Amino acid sequence: MRSIPGTLATAAAASVLASAAQSGPAPTGSILVRQTEGTARFAAAPSLSWRPVPAAPEGAIQLDASHTYQEILGFGAAFTDASCYLIHQLPPEAREKLLHELFHPSEMGFLVGRVPLGASDYSTSLYSFDEGDPDPDLLHFSIDHDRAYMLPVLAQARQMAPELFLFGSAWSPPGWMKANASMLGGSMRKKYFGAYAQYLLRSLEGYAEAGVPLQALTVQNEVDTDQDGRMPACLWGQEYEMQFVAKHLGPALAASRNPAKIWILDHNYNLWGRVLDELEDPEVARYVDGVAWHGYFGSPGAMTRVHDAYPAKHMYWTEGGPDYKSPDYLTDWAKWGAMYAGVLRNYARCIVGWNLALDEKGCPNIGPFSCGGLVQIHSGTQEITRSGQYWAFAHYARAMRRGARRIASTGKADGVSHVAVINPDGSKAAVLTNSGAVRSVRLWMGGSQAEATLPAGSISTLTWK
Numbered sequence: 001m002r003s004i005p006g007t008l009a010t011a012a013a014a015s016v017l018a019s020a021a022q023s024g025p026a027p028t029g030s031i032l033v034r035q036t037e038g039t040a041r042f043a044a045a046p047s048l049s050w051r052p053v054p055a056a057p058e059g060a061i062q063l064d065a066s067h068t069y070q071e072i073l074g075f076g077a078a079f080t081d082a083s084c085y086l087i088h089q090l091p092p093e094a095r096e097k098l099l100h101e102l103f104h105p106s107e108m109g110f111l112v113g114r115v116p117l118g119a120s121d122y123s124t125s126l127y128s129f130d131e132g133d134p135d136p137d138l139l140h141f142s143i144d145h146d147r148a149y150m151l152p153v154l155a156q157a158r159q160m161a162p163e164l165f166l167f168g169s170a171w172s173p174p175g176w177m178k179a180n181a182s183m184l185g186g187s188m189r190k191k192y193f194g195a196y197a198q199y200l201l202r203s204l205e206g207y208a209e210a211g212v213p214l215q216a217l218t219v220q221n222e223v224d225t226d227q228d229g230r231m232p233a234c235l236w237g238q239e240y241e242m243q244f245v246a247k248h249l250g251p252a253l254a255a256s257r258n259p260a261k262i263w264i265l266d267h268n269y270n271l272w273g274r275v276l277d278e279l280e281d282p283e284v285a286r287y288v289d290g291v292a293w294h295g296y297f298g299s300p301g302a303m304t305r306v307h308d309a310y311p312a313k314h315m316y317w318t319e320g321g322p323d324y325k326s327p328d329y330l331t332d333w334a335k336w337g338a339m340y341a342g343v344l345r346n347y348a349r350c351i352v353g354w355n356l357a358l359d360e361k362g363c364p365n366i367g368p369f370s371c372g373g374l375v376q377i378h379s380g381t382q383e384i385t386r387s388g389q390y391w392a393f394a395h396y397a398r399a400m401r402r403g404a405r406r407i408a409s410t411g412k413a414d415g416v417s418h419v420a421v422i423n424p425d426g427s428k429a430a431v432l433t434n435s436g437a438v439r440s441v442r443l444w445m446g447g448s449q450a451e452a453t454l455p456a457g458s459i460s461t462l463t464w465k
Helices: 007-022 083-088 092-103 148-158 190-209 240-255 271-279 301-309 332-343 388-397
Strands: 032-035 042-049 061-071 076-080 113-114 167-169 216-219 263-266 288-294 314-319 349-353 375-377 384-386 405-410 416-422 430-434 437-445 448-454 458-464
Touching: 032 083, 032 388, 042 388, 042 448, 042 458, 061 349, 061 416, 061 430, 083 092, 083 148, 083 375, 092 113, 092 148, 113 349, 148 263, 167 190, 167 263, 240 263, 240 271, 263 271, 263 314, 271 288, 271 301, 288 301, 288 448, 332 388, 332 416, 332 430, 332 458, 349 388, 384 388, 384 458, 430 437, 430 448, 448 458
Parallel strands: 061 437, 076 113, 076 349, 113 167, 167 216, 216 263, 263 288, 288 314, 314 349
Antiparallel strands: 032 042, 032 458, 061 405, 375 384, 405 416, 416 430, 430 458, 437 448
16 A cells, blocks of 8 residues: 555654653753762762653653652651660760751651551560550550650651651550460450550550650551560461451541551561452451551562552551671662662552661660661760661652652663652652663653663662753
8 A cells, every 4th residue: 555655754753742742741951860889878970961852762761750650658767666765875966966867858858657566676675555464444554665765766856857657566465465475476365456456546645645646557567477486576367457457446546536547467568468358358448548568578569469459558668677797788779779669669658667776786676686777876886877778768768758659660771670750849750770780771751861871789869850
């Protein structure tokens, strides 16, 4: 069939223009670049420029602001008893400086924090808010333990970040509520479900009265293990968690008009089938805002499976931290950068690391693991050292603000992970993690292209208007 002269060219041009339009307006001007690699830590690198290129070049990473996904809640870490103890031991000026660095919007700008309700494995002692003889009426309930240093550190962090979103997680109910009568390992006893719902409600009320309200609760840290009794932990069978949420915790929060959200699971990706089963029950689903995930086992694609089945439920990434014994504890930013890209690309609204701070031996610690802090505070000198995970967080938390929306980013480059957002003010950010050798990549958006050089083992944050 003979074509009319110019028709194919015209059709091709129209196709290019349509493709560009679907990707949003063509960006212009300069791109600010920050990189961590070698001896550089979130350091300014030469800026890049957008230039017109009508069609996406082969192999380019394509950004499309017309396709948006989850809204970002923020980034942060856990205010464990151990972390708050160490931070509170700092001289007032040093404590103020560290919290400003971590939480003030002009610096790292952390906006989410996890608060253990009672002892975790990273605590100075084993405690709950009502330990001792059985007390189903909670006559001896008290959060006084947390007044010494946890609540003061939390209050100071919130002064730096008034919009700080805090959620509580219990590693164990009081020992008398459990089959083994101990906070160490064991399982929950159903007859105390009502008392435990009131225990958690009282925890929320106590924190609110102390000026540090919590906006969400997880039912139990790591529902599927008792850690062989080596640390505060508690097994919650699937049916137990469902019944507790549907018949006790959900109704108790609703009756009290407490706005705290309920997140289920608070455990690893490989338990996604359990989550689907729980949310299938409408009596559970009505009270559940979302799912808390840990990244120790399984794949982050589990979050997308749950999101696709229940798109109204939110995904939250609530724990993951380094090992202080690892030889790359200070330099493994590319590992974390690639991990965080995968977490965000699978619908997580937040990324919350494990201990905010620990000492050079991963202490205080009453558990079996050798976790390191996001920052390390030396037990003798009080010198502060920043981990590789800290520098990975810098590339995300400083560029992706609350209310940002993840936008589509497609295309493959060997060893390169990528994720991009549009912020509430219209600015855009892309984080590129290169886990391999030095390479160049091209970004294409709406008819403009930019070329970036990614050093070996690096993270690069690109921001533009």
